[in-house]
Amino acid sequence: MSNPTTAWFDTLTASVQALGAASREYRMAERAAHNALWNTDPTRLLPVNGAVSVPRRDSVRPHHDALHQLRSLHTEMLQRTKTLYENTAVAYAHGAATALHSVLLGERPHYVELRRRGGCYVRPTGALPDLRPLLNEWAGNSRLATLREQVIEREHARAVVEDFEFFADLAGCVIPEWSRASEQAADLADRAHAYGETAESALYFVLLTGRTPRDPEDGR
Structure with missing residues (x-):
């Protein structure tokens, strides 16, 4: 895949x-879908x-x-773009x-080497590496370390949400652990994207x- 003429x-x-x-494109699409859904909110629009x-x-x-049909379309679009944004933002962070x-x-x-399956990136199984000892001369080291902890916490919360997903879908079933994890995982995409940028x-x-x-081949 590499081109020998390119560094x-x-x-x-x-x-x-x-x-x-790619992560920014999905983020803009997710925001647009959210706004479109808001524009058809029956509690706001007469x-x-x-x-x-x-x-x-x-x-x-x-x-x-028309509002019913559009709301259904916008809801589906919002769910899909949320999924794609989070998936790509996490891939960006780890990549x-x-x-x-x-x-x-x-x-x-x-x-960057990443695996794909079903049109999405395969979520890495390991945590983001702790790069603080290797970046002690960089001014953004503390921010990167803080974002790393935030991403790890939210990735754990997302895993908890997925573990309880089946039970949470049952009618009348309220699981406190699922609710807390769902709230914490809500901004995983934004935290992961911020980590990727940093x-x-x-x-x-x-x-x-x-x-x-x-490199030893450099002779320096």
Whole structure:
């Protein structure tokens, strides 16, 4: 996949940038779907009650019907974009962290490597690496460490939500652990995206300042 005429750090940074761009696109789509759903909120919008006669039935109210159909579409879109945004934001966080960690260890990866299944990235099983000891000269080290803890907490909460998902779907079944975890996991996508952006900045710092172990082939 690598092009011998292209420097490894060019393809690596482009790989991380592309993940960030994909996450931002899904974030904008999720926000747009949320706004579109709000625009059809029946508690906010007063439908026009006019009706039309329809053969084989009494009548239909066009405006009510349109709002119902659109609300259904916007709800589906919001659920889908939320899922895609969270999935891609988590992939961005882990991809940027892995790329940064590799470079800090003196490696020269050409691309971020992630697995895909069913149109989504496979969620990494391990936690984000603790990069504080390797980034002690970077001004954003504390922020990256804080975001790391926030992402780890929310990833754990998401796992709890998924474990209880079946039971939570049962009518009248209220599980306090599920409710608490669901609230905590709600902003996983935003926290993961913020981590990805910060790790990407750290990657640029490391590459531009040369704060990495030298390759023996460099002769320096």
